[in-house]
Amino acid sequence: MNNLWDFTGAEGAGYAQPAPLVPESDLSLATPLLRKDAPRWPRLSEPEMVRHYTNLSRRNFGIDTGFYPLGSCTMKHNPRVNEVIAQMPGICDIHPHQPEHHLQGLLSIFHEMQHMLAVCAGMDEVTLQPVAGAQGEFTAVRCIQEYFRERGEAQRTRIVVPDSAHGTNPASAAMAGFEIVEVPSTEDGRIDLEALAAVLDDTIAAMMITNPNTLGLFETDIAAAAELVHGVGGQMYYDGANFNAIIGRTSPGLMGFDAVHYNLHKTFSQPHGGGGPGSGPIGVKAHLAPFLPGPVVDVRAAEAGERTVESGRWFHWREPEHSIGKVQQWHGNAGAVVRCWAFYRRYGRDLRTMSEHAVLNANYLRHAIHREAKEAGVDHLFVDGARTDVAKHEFTLSMQPAKEALGVTAMDIAKGLLDMGYMAPTVYFPLVVPECLMIEPTETEAKDTLDQFAKDFVAVVGTDPATLHAAPVTTPVRRVDEVYAARNLCLRVPEEDL
Amino acid sequence: MVDQLPNLGREAEMLMAMGYASMDDLFSDVPVDVRMEEDLPLRPPQSEEEIIADARRLLGANVSLGSMASFIGAGLYRNHVPAAVFQLVTRGEFLTAYTPYQAEVSQGMLQAMWEFQGLISELVGLPVANLSVYDGSSAAAEAITCAVRVHGRKATQKGVVYVSELVPPDRWSVIHNYTQGGGIELRTLRHLEDGTVDPASVAEAAGACAVYVEQPNPLGLLDASLTSVKDAIGEHTAFIVGVNPVSLGLYEAPGHYGADIVVGEGQPFGSPMTAGGPIYGIFACSKAYMRQMPGRIVGRTIDEDEQTAYCLTLSTREQHIRRHRATSNLCTNETLIALMGAMHMSLLGPEGVRSLAVRNAAALHAVVQALEGVDGVEFVHPDGHHFNEIAVQLPGPAAACIEALEAHGVLPGFDLGRWSEARSNQLLVTATDQTRPEDIDRLASAMAAWCAEVVA
Numbered sequence: 001m002n003n004l005w006d007f008t009g010a011e012g013a014g015y016a017q018p019a020p021l022v023p024e025s026d027l028s029l030a031t032p033l034l035r036k037d038a039p040r041w042p043r044l045s046e047p048e049m050v051r052h053y054t055n056l057s058r059r060n061f062g063i064d065t066g067f068y069p070l071g072s073c074t075m076k077h078n079p080r081v082n083e084v085i086a087q088m089p090g091i092c093d094i095h096p097h098q099p100e101h102h103l104q105g106l107l108s109i110f111h112e113m114q115h116m117l118a119v120c121a122g123m124d125e126v127t128l129q130p131v132a133g134a135q136g137e138f139t140a141v142r143c144i145q146e147y148f149r150e151r152g153e154a155q156r157t158r159i160v161v162p163d164s165a166h167g168t169n170p171a172s173a174a175m176a177g178f179e180i181v182e183v184p185s186t187e188d189g190r191i192d193l194e195a196l197a198a199v200l201d202d203t204i205a206a207m208m209i210t211n212p213n214t215l216g217l218f219e220t221d222i223a224a225a226a227e228l229v230h231g232v233g234g235q236m237y238y239d240g241a242n243f244n245a246i247i248g249r250t251s252p253g254l255m256g257f258d259a260v261h262y263n264l265h266k267t268f269s270q271p272h273g274g275g276g277p278g279s280g281p282i283g284v285k286a287h288l289a290p291f292l293p294g295p296v297v298d299v300r301a302a303e304a305g306e307r308t309v310e311s312g313r314w315f316h317w318r319e320p321e322h323s324i325g326k327v328q329q330w331h332g333n334a335g336a337v338v339r340c341w342a343f344y345r346r347y348g349r350d351l352r353t354m355s356e357h358a359v360l361n362a363n364y365l366r367h368a369i370h371r372e373a374k375e376a377g378v379d380h381l382f383v384d385g386a387r388t389d390v391a392k393h394e395f396t397l398s399m400q401p402a403k404e405a406l407g408v409t410a411m412d413i414a415k416g417l418l419d420m421g422y423m424a425p426t427v428y429f430p431l432v433v434p435e436c437l438m439i440e441p442t443e444t445e446a447k448d449t450l451d452q453f454a455k456d457f458v459a460v461v462g463t464d465p466a467t468l469h470a471a472p473v474t475t476p477v478r479r480v481d482e483v484y485a486a487r488n489l490c491l492r493v494p495e496e497d498l
Numbered sequence: 499m500v501d502q503l504p505n506l507g508r509e510a511e512m513l514m515a516m517g518y519a520s521m522d523d524l525f526s527d528v529p530v531d532v533r534m535e536e537d538l539p540l541r542p543p544q545s546e547e548e549i550i551a552d553a554r555r556l557l558g559a560n561v562s563l564g565s566m567a568s569f570i571g572a573g574l575y576r577n578h579v580p581a582a583v584f585q586l587v588t589r590g591e592f593l594t595a596y597t598p599y600q601a602e603v604s605q606g607m608l609q610a611m612w613e614f615q616g617l618i619s620e621l622v623g624l625p626v627a628n629l630s631v632y633d634g635s636s637a638a639a640e641a642i643t644c645a646v647r648v649h650g651r652k653a654t655q656k657g658v659v660y661v662s663e664l665v666p667p668d669r670w671s672v673i674h675n676y677t678q679g680g681g682i683e684l685r686t687l688r689h690l691e692d693g694t695v696d697p698a699s700v701a702e703a704a705g706a707c708a709v710y711v712e713q714p715n716p717l718g719l720l721d722a723s724l725t726s727v728k729d730a731i732g733e734h735t736a737f738i739v740g741v742n743p744v745s746l747g748l749y750e751a752p753g754h755y756g757a758d759i760v761v762g763e764g765q766p767f768g769s770p771m772t773a774g775g776p777i778y779g780i781f782a783c784s785k786a787y788m789r790q791m792p793g794r795i796v797g798r799t800i801d802e803d804e805q806t807a808y809c810l811t812l813s814t815r816e817q818h819i820r821r822h823r824a825t826s827n828l829c830t831n832e833t834l835i836a837l838m839g840a841m842h843m844s845l846l847g848p849e850g851v852r853s854l855a856v857r858n859a860a861a862l863h864a865v866v867q868a869l870e871g872v873d874g875v876e877f878v879h880p881d882g883h884h885f886n887e888i889a890v891q892l893p894g895p896a897a898a899c900i901e902a903l904e905a906h907g908v909l910p911g912f913d914l915g916r917w918s919e920a921r922s923n924q925l926l927v928t929a930t931d932q933t934r935p936e937d938i939d940r941l942a943s944a945m946a947a948w949c950a951e952v953v954a
């Protein structure tokens with residue numbers, strides 16, 4: 001298909017603009033800096049542009065086009081009313097530095113979200129500023145760092161992460177200046193308390209972990225792990241990527257965590273947009289609250305003459321006392337927060353039902369896949385990524401047996417699924433499961449879809465290896481050569497095509 | 499809620515198929531001592547119609563800038579995003595996809611991001627651009643850590659980076675948070691009275707890992723002397739320039755005057771202000787920095803049939819592979835907003851981007867002309883060339899001015915006292931392509947009335 005530079009419209013083609021307020025000849029422009037050569041951008045009329053991007057979109061797979069069981073990413077349906085709300089001028093056309101009395105509606109939504117997130121996670125205070133999960137991790141780790149500096153415990157320079165952790169956990173901690181201590185998991189994929197105890201001492205600032213873990217298993221020893229870490233004076237950090245599994249059933253607070261991040265784009269359905277935007281608020285227990293990035297939203301009794309959106313309540317910004325400062329220049333991804341607020345309103349206290357259905361669907365799918373595989377006689381070609389009775393919102397399968405028996409890899413299965421019209425599960429993560437497929441259906445998939453996927457998955461597993469190696473064949477392009485991409489770097493339109 | 503969960507009412511059937519009796523069985527692995535026993539103390543669920551009504555009421559209570567004569571900017575700019583952009587970007591194939599891990603079914607977004615990289619590369623005059631980072635501030639911060647990784651060994655001033663003293667405190671703070679862990683020392687790059695960089699300060703920076711400066715600077719001032727910075731600091735010190743991308747329709751691309759890395763807030767291309775997010779950060783660099791850059795990048799390649807295809811590349815820099823040795827922790831980014839940027843840029847074309855820049859310059863020119871006639875208002879840098887915004891000195895506190903002008907339906911600008919106490923009588927006045935002549939008239943008359951009152 002064409003790329004943008006294949007469009008060769010006439011000079012001046014494209015979007016027609018009104019005349020400038022002052023003729024250009026009257027402007028005194030900074031002449032020594034004037035641009036000599038215009039950027040060599042393509043020239044498209046609106047009809048061409050619309051068709052170009054429409055055609056591109058047809059070469060892209062989204063939740064709207066089909067089942068998207070991408071483990072760890074919580075690809076649930078994105079309610080459309082959220083998009084309608086996010087286009088309202090009261091969020092689109094406002095500046096973060098307008099006076100508080102211009103922004104009472106936004107502040108009220110922020111306050112409601114801070115409160116709801118704190119309640120669900122069992123935390124005391126929340127900031128909405130971080131714009132993605134990884135930035136939330138980084139922010140929380142910075143708060144922990146300043147907390148210890150303030151207490152005269154600057155020797156705490158190390159952070160523990162399990163070997164099954166998502167890559168952002170060690171990356172975020174390292175960016176804040178911490179040394180990473182990786183601890184192995186047990187054979188069934190859970191925390192190894194002995195291995196953990198062995199690395200703990202007074203140089204440990206925190207442990208970062210997600211629960212359910214990246215294998216989709218609940219960490220049954222989480223309270224004991226928290227006790228060990230707290231025992232040496234460290235903090236417990238909860239990676240909230242898997243929060244969709246537990247809302248209303250347990251909370252990081254109950255498990256003994258001191259800080260959490262939320263991936264609002266996952267749990268609260270900000271559309272993932274082909275890679276972003278997200279929103280990654282963090283919640284903390286009271287002792288870390290003074291270090292949060294500022295400002296956060298607070299509320300006080302309204303004074304006479306103040307035009308409130310909630311009777312008697314005036315919302316205002318507040319700077320935490322020992323704030324680490326800012327991680328985003330403004331107030332985070334406010335537009336995403338508003339969408340997620342609309343999502344929250346749809347569930348209210350029934351968020352618990354949402355999580356239950358996420359877990360129901362994952363377990364149902366896992367059972368269905370095993371059952372279908374047995375019937376089809378292909379159950380010897382894969383095993384559970386970790387032994388367990390129940391999974392939470394996602395589960396892992398290891399294709400190691402298929403690799404050994406037939407030379408079929410997890411990637412081959414993934415590509416075979418693309419031919420069946422599905423997005424592939426997450427592959428090769430977590431690293432602790434060989435030939436891993438990580439499957440997360442989410443609560444918004446119907447039973448019929450799950451049944452059909454189980455059948456189709458098993459059909460793919462039973463497909464002959466040569467066909468799988470050649471897959472996909474029905475997609476806009478065939479298997480893409482990543483090695484060629486890396487060896488022949490072409491990161492922009494080549495000169496000769498301009 | 500009932501319209502969102504397709505399996506409501508089918509729980510028993512599904513549980514039975516697994517041999518379970520109740521939902522509790524699926525949570526039997528949650529130890530008793532960490533279970534939440536009570537219902538969540540939250541509000542009851544709402545229907546779509548009730549949510550819309552509440553959203554209208556709450557968001558409707560915000561004062562949107564279109565309802566005033568607004569001159570607030572300071573890093574975010576009111577623009578017109580062409581209608582086609584909104585129509586296209588909400589297509590589900592773009593909106594509801596995620597990171598293109600499976601290239602074969604993600605060619606649309608991959609190609610669009612490869613095109614975005616090309617548009618940015620051309621705009622800033624550097625060969626490599628990634629598919630965006632969170633925002634302009636983290637782009638600046640990540641550019642600094644990138645430069646330190648590249649120059650750390652050869653730099654004679656180890657770990658030292660010079661950052662323009664005019665960088666607003668909020669951005670400084672982001673930069674500080676991102677850099678403090680790497681043992682990076684931030685020193686201030688000074689500016690002269692006239693707002694241009696101090697050549698003596700630039701000379702001091704030679705041998706440091708990097709210099710970070712903005713063009714136009716945060717007071718809207720263009721600085722022609724930046725074209726000689728690279729020569730002064732030398733090969734082993736990265737010259738990082740933060741830009742307002744619209745200005746590059748008219749003014750020289752920093753890549754053409756020696757910048758090694760160009761970053762900036764992409765928002766004016768494609769995205770409304772949205773209270774400051776989601777927006778997107780531009781990140782472009784020369785080849786020497788490519789393998790140390792943060793974020794995702796798309797390469798053009800071939801598929802098995804040797805057809806043109808696109809995929810993520812240079813991934814070994816990233817956290818999912820390199821973990822704690824990654825160049826950045828970036829995972830979820832701002833792809834969709836960058837896509838809006840690409841769409842906007844593709845509609846503008848080379849002449850359109852120039853026209854857009856001229857319109858922005860013209861709007862500011864009209865504001866300056868109108869304020870010149872107001873007694874009591876002076877320009878902080880009267881001889882400088884400005885783009886999008888200009889700092890004005892008032893006869894009283896900017897905060898009081900903003901408060902007083904509200905009665906006239908005017909938001910006259912940003913209170914520079916928020917950046918430094920010494921500037922509390924200064925206002926940063928911003929004009930863009932959305933500034934209307936009648937807004938400017940209202941600004942001038944309201945300002946004149948207020949100044950007269952203050953002076954009297």
Ligand SMILES: Cc1ncc(COP(=O)(O)O)c(C=O)c1O
Pocket residue numbers: 072073132133134135166168169210214239241242263278280828829830
């Ligand atoms: C387990 C886990 N932790 C952290 C993250 C990082 O979150 P984000 O992509 O929002 O930065 C992710 C997701 O991508 C994840 O799956």
